[in-house]
Amino acid sequence: MRTQVGIVGAGPAGLLLSHLLHLRGIDSVVLESRSREYCESRVRAGVLEQGTVDVLNDSGVGERMRREGLPHHGIELRYGGAGHRIAFEKLVPGRAITVYGQQEVVKDLIAARLAAGGKIIFDVPDVGLHDLTGSPYLTFQDQTLECDVIAGCDGFHGVSRPSIPEGVLSIFERDYPFAWLGVLARVRPSAEELIYARGDRGFALHSMRSPEISRFYLQVPPDEPLENWPDERIWAELKARLETVPGFTLATGPILEKGVTPMRSFVAEPMQYGRLYLAGDAAHIVPPTGAKGLNLAVADVRALTAALGHWYSTGETGPLDDYSRTCLRRVWRAQHFSWWMTTLLHPFESDDAYGGRLQTSYLDYVTSSEAAATTLAENYVGMPW
Ligand SMILES: Cc1cc2nc3c(=O)[nH]c(=O)nc-3n(C[C@H](O)[C@H](O)[C@H](O)COP(=O)(O)OP(=O)(O)OC[C@H]3O[C@@H](n4cnc5c(N)ncnc54)[C@H](O)[C@@H]3O)c2cc1C
Incomplete structure (x- = not known):
């Protein structure tokens, strides 16, 4: 088999890259270790982010997102017994976020690729990357896929980044002394916008996926066993952390899914080696507090598509050579914002009264100064391309 771009991973990064390349007349094959149903x-x-919404709309895969997605024009910061709205419409006019599940984006992209005759090969857990500085090729099962370049879009635990020889990459990382317990529940959201709540019991996030499905997160100790969190305890803790302002009652319902996610910041530099280009979580991870991971994956493949398009149409390698440098500017802005939001909203240690006072002081500043609130809003809706 032969293609122009061999893509490892059918997450948002790999699928969107394949779709955007197709729109430029560039052929690709996507190899995915898991099943279509799983993805x-x-x-x-x-x-x-606004820019992600624009890319999906402009590339013709935004129809369902426009119908079912929930545009939000603000978020609430809740602490000290009061809620404070960060109003995007006032602070960053014309820019907003849209709440639309990642798995819905994945479904839309898979449907678009298959409808256009695109090739996605699921259930191949044994992908290998070879000859990355010469004539690259991928192997899986008993097959070989020759390609001009390889895009490593296989997430943090994938095979692409470890295929780069030791010593080439510089790694920058930070672990946090807590994790997030994520909960999906069949219950109408109790507020129209996301609520980021900081309190002495820990952080909680009230979010949603649709008018009938809510999404919640609770700060928990790292490596917290899920068995410690029966449904009744989850609701009791969510209520304790979110029902902290007068008149707010949390609606409860059946829990559909729950899981513990570690909090980590990670960047591998550069995001390229020979003819292998890393995109999305394969190259960088952020704690989910700033909601940046998926959006960074979109920004990476947007840049990679432009660079590959330029190379195929002119033969010039300039933008491809600059791919890592181009992406890392945005990656590091998102790294800082995600670290900052995490640091601002999570008690780090139960007895750290000094750290708590610093957090409250900064929250007071963000919620009373238009300049500070604008900084948060501008980063949250996403920096312009
Ligand atoms: C609980 C949680 C909440 C989050 N919330 C947000 C949020 O609100 N906003 C936001 O922007 N981001 C959020 N993120 C982060 C976001 O989900 C990721 O950044 C995003 O999935 C990155 O997309 P990706 O395509 O780079 O990687 P992935 O989605 O990880 O996709 C990689 C794909 O590669 C496949 N793969 C792995 N190894 C191989 C292999 N060896 N061979 C072939 N295929 C392979 C995987 O099965 C997967 O399909 C959240 C993450 C988690 C875990």
């Missing part, structure tokens, strides 16, 4: 039902991100 389409994996519940993860749900907050799309």
Whole structure:
């Protein structure tokens, strides 16, 4: 088999890259270790930046998102017994976020690729990457896929990044002394917008996926066993952390899914080696507090598509050579924002009274100064391309 771009991973990065390349007349094949059903039902991100929404709309895969997605024009910061709205419409006019599940984006992209005759090969867990600085090719099962370049879009635990020889990449990382317990529940959202709540019991996030499905997160200790969290305890803790302002009652319902996600910041530089280009979680991870992971994956493949398009049409390698540098500017802005939101909203240690006072002081500043609130809003809806 032969293609122009061999793509490893059918997450948002790999699928969108394949779709955008197709629109430029560039052929690709996507190799995915898991089944189509698994990819389409994996519940993860749900907050799309303005730029992500624009890319999906402009490339013709935004029809269902426009119908079912929930545009939000603000978020609430809740602490000290009061809620404070960060109003995007006032602070960053014309820019907003859209709540639309990552698995819905994945479904839309798979449908678009298959309708256009695109090739996605699911259930191949044994992908190998070869000759990355010469004539690259991928192997899987007993087959070989020759290609001009390889896009490593296989997430943090994939095979692409480890295929780069030791010593080439510089790794920058930070672990946090807590994790998030994520909960999906069949219950109408108790508020129209996301609520980021900081309190002495820990952080909680009230979010949603649709008018009938809510998404919640609770700060928990790292490596927290899920068995410690029966449904009744989850609701009791969510109520304790969210029902902290007068008149707010949390609606409860059947829990559909729950899981513990570690919090980590990670960047591998550069995001390229020979003819292998890393995109999305394969190259960088952010704690989910800033809702940036999926959006960074979209930004990476947008840049990679432009660079590959330029190379195929002119033979010039300039933008491809600059791919890593181009992406890392945005990656590091998102790294900082995600670290900052995490640091602002999570008690790090139960007895750290000084750290708590610093957080409250900064929250007071963000919610009373238009300049500070604009910084948060501008980063949250996503920096312009
Ligand atoms: C609980 C949670 C909540 C989140 N919330 C948000 C949010 O609100 N907003 C946001 O922007 N981001 C959020 N994120 C992050 C976001 O989900 C990721 O950043 C995003 O999935 C990255 O997309 P990707 O395509 O780079 O990687 P992935 O989605 O990880 O896709 C990689 C694909 O490669 C496949 N693969 C792996 N190894 C191989 C292999 N060896 N061979 C072939 N295929 C392979 C995987 O099966 C997968 O399909 C969240 C993440 C989690 C876990």
